[in-house]
Amino acid sequence: MSETILIVDDEKEIRDIIEIYLKNEGYKVIHANDGIEALNILKETTVDLVITDIMMKGLDGISLCNEIRKNYYMPIIILSAKDEEKDKLLGLSSGAEDYITKPFSIMELVARVKSQLRRYKRYNNKNDDRVIEIGDLKINCDTRQVFVKDREVTLTSKEFGILELLARNRGIVMSIPKIYETVWGEEFFKADNTVMVHITNLRQKIEEDPKRPVYIKTVWGVGYKI
Structure with missing residues (x-):
């Protein structure tokens, strides 16, 4: 069964282009416009990886990461136009595994998605018992x-x-x-x-x-x- 990836971004164009490439790799893709919608999706759907922007109305990406980490352990990749070191450190300290600045290479993003999912599988497969x-x-x-x-x-x-x-x-x-x-x-x-x-x-x-x-x-x- 293919992995499910949640894309959280208020820019539809970005969500759509990421979805095209991820679906070409065999992944199932779900969209959310903001952090609140993302949390509601996570309550109802099993998600294997989250890709999120930082600057969004309502619940921003940093707050979303903090909320996810209270209950879930799937990998999180942040996409952000903020490229200063303090912003990257804030993103990673909130629980994200990776931080990619915009504009970004879509192929690099796909490669990082694959890498994070491989690491996640290795960690979880060490003991299949829940x-x-x-x-x-x-x-x-x-x-x-x-x-x-x-x-x-x-x-x-x-x-x-x-x-x-x-x-x-x-x-x-x-x-x-x-x-x-x-x-x-x-x-x-x-x-x-x-x-x-x-x-x-x-x-x-x-x-x-x-x-x-x-x-x-x-x-x-x-x-x-x-």
Whole structure:
């Protein structure tokens, strides 16, 4: 079955030209005029990748990325006329995997779409089960619910992302940069302790004794694993 791509842009000409090329590659394409319409589509339709502009009326592209990342993990590519470094950093920090400035090469966009979908498939195919059970820990990846000894635990979006990533790669040590770049979708900076803080909070919620963790183990000098 072909992947479904959502194009979010208030310029019909841009949506149409992207659709022509993506359909030629075998993809199914859906349109949205703005962020609000895009979120409504995501509630009703399974989408494999989102391409969005930034400057739109109503809910703009940055806000759309932030909203998507609260509930979904498909790749996001931003298309924008804003080409300053601060704009690119803002786009990537909002959860987008890629940022392309306008005017752009349509063939380059298609190539980046293919690349992002390949990465997304590799990540998701590591564990096809939508419910992961490890001891008394149960992770429902569809409903984004986590249970410890049948007691539901409330996690933030990033905490869930870290836990799911580690659980899908059970037994494999994941480095801090790898965790950060996968869950946050942006480049990791050496001095950043964001992952460590989230791991500490996550242990407080799922471990019986956070100081002697059963699930999330530290591999000193490398990273973490389940």
